[in-house]
Amino acid sequence: MSGLRDRMNRLRGDRSEQELKSAPVAPPLDELDEPKHDAPSLSVEEETEWLSPVWESFGVILYKNDIGSFLLRKIVYPATFSHGLHAIEELRDAVPGLSAFHPTRSMSADKVLFLDLETTGLGVGAGNVPFMVGIGYMSNEHFVVEQTLIRHPAEERAMLAYLAEKLQHYTFLATYNGKTFDWPLVQNRFIMNGFGRNIWEPQHLDFLHPARSVWRNTLISCKLSHVEEERLGIHRKDDVPGSLAPQLYFQFLADGDPAPLEGVFRHNETDMLSLACLAIRFGHLLNENIHEYIPLPIEPEEMVRTGLWLERMGKITLTEQMFEMVMRADQANPSTLLMLASRDKKAGNWGRAVLLWQKVIIHSSTQYGSAAQEANVELAMYYEHKVKDYESALGHANHAFEYALNQSMLLRRDTKKRAELESLRNRVARLRRKAEKQLR
Known part of the structure; x- marks a missing residue:
């Protein structure tokens, strides 16, 4: 043992055996205090406290909770705002018709949460991470869109905690293919981050299935971007395709420039508004009074x-x-x-x-x-x-x-x-x- 100690001392060169004996022992990790302000270098948390003005240019702020921090963007639309053929205020009258999806439950607009994810890949496996979570909901006479984004994996748990708290205020989850993709992926992330399996049990309103039932052969595609253009009167300008979102996010991780992500935020925001309009369209149909808002379909197969x-x-x-x-x-x-x-x-x-x-x-x-x-x-x-x-x-x-x-x-x-x-x-x-x- 002494021979080993001598060799270590010679390698260190500037420290004697007595100095090694008297060196303090590092405390266990769970006993460490918070980093001191006079530490010689910044911690990871302190480094991420600074937010580039580029984020602020498209309405993104740094949000903190008890677990950590992440980025948050919030947009508030008046109920009179029209997106394509429908005005958001129609949700109040249309949503009760959606109770046909769950006949034993009464439904109102303020109990529906709209959800859309932007993810790093496909599938619901552990390797696919939702780097952006978009939610939408009615609040008084407004429609609110909130978008969260993580800049690195350490922010995911704080973002999920924020989402978990939001979920508790709603009964119904409105998505487009969310029953198969979005919600199972969110559940997996809750489990992997230690929140457990039973954070929330939503009543699903997955509009992909009625869209396929109604427009399967009438439209060349039932992708949301195509349905909204052909049937909801929504025409996107300079839109970033959803398929490019992962690439732009990885580019941001590589160079730290937030600018290309503005297009991803805008794309997700439009998805949220389009989901609300789909809810309006199918709600009017199920209320059997859609002709009061738009003409009935003219193609026999769609009829x-x-x-x-x-x-x-x-x-x-x-x-x-x-x-x-x-x-x-x-x-x-x-x-x-x-x-x-x-x-x-x-x-x-x-x-x-x-x-x-x-x-x-x-x-x-x-x-x-x-x-x-x-x-x-x-x-x-x-x-x-x-x-x-x-x-x-x-x-x-x-x-x-x-x-x-x-x-x-x-x-x-x-x-x-x-x-x-x-x-x-x-x-x-x-x-x-x-x-x-x-x-x-």
């Missing part, structure tokens, strides 16, 4: 899909109005008419279903041969089983067989097509026997 979604949500008045509009429409895609006819068949509304199938056959061209085939099969089944008119059923079955045969000549006849032809051939043969027997 049918809107009606089917409303029906699933327990609404029938506006549903029937839209279905009748489709029935009277001059130009409607045969596949749309078949969709409505299928609904009427399940509901037992045979009169309109038959008219829709007949309309499909009349308006189907070669392009929609498969639609005419399906309509003929449905009519064949209707006349056979409901009316017992085997002659009419046989006629429709023959037409369906001809369509199927023509299609099989144009396309490769695979196993499915062969089975389809065989099924129709058997149907024709059965109906021919029934028709002949009925004529005797």
Whole structure:
């Protein structure tokens, strides 16, 4: 041991063995006092106390709580503010309609919290961090958007503590794909930062699902930026795409320049306003009075899909109005008419279903041969089983067989097509026997 001590002393050069013996022992980490102001170098916390004026130029301040600090931006909109086709004040009247998402809970605008994250990546795994959390809520006669941002991982826990306190004042969480992405990711971050699993149990209002139900084939995409432009009248100018947000954040971490993040703040702010407008749109629909605010949809497929979604949500008045509009429409895609006819068949509304199938056959061209085939099969089944008119059923079955045969000549006849032809051939043969027997 003494030999080792001698070698250490020689390496240090300027300290004797006696000095080493008398050197103070460092206290345990949990017994350390706060850094002294006269320390020779600044601590990490003291270094981050200074905030670049660039942050202040777009309304960002340094916020501190008992756990630490992070950046906060707060924007307050008057209720009269219009974002696209809707004014924020419409939330008061629209939100009660959203109770159809949770029929056992009453709903008011001041109990809904809007949430949107900007993250470092995709997925909800441990490697994906929400560097910016945007929330929106009604406060008196204003709509408030708050955005928090962390400059380094040490600020995440303070930011989450701030969010956890906010959550306690709300019952419903409104997002766009938040049930699958945003909220599970926030939950994971709460757990990883020691807050536990049960910080808050929200009642979800995820508007991605009704958007897909209503606009799945009408719009080329159900991304929020596309929905807001095509259906909410919102047109962004000089917007930073959400896909660039992680890149801009990593650039800030590398060079410390906050300027490029202004675009990320603006993008997230617009997302929050668009979420509020989606809540207004779907709330008006579920209140069945959207026509008081904007015209009803004019595309037959959107009418049918809107009606089917409303029906699933327990609404029938506006549903029937839209279905009748489709029935009277001059130009409607045969596949749309078949969709409505299928609904009427399940509901037992045979009169309109038959008219829709007949309309499909009349308006189907070669392009929609498969639609005419399906309509003929449905009519064949209707006349056979409901009316017992085997002659009419046989006629429709023959037409369906001809369509199927023509299609099989144009396309490769695979196993499915062969089975389809065989099924129709058997149907024709059965109906021919029934028709002949009925004529005797």
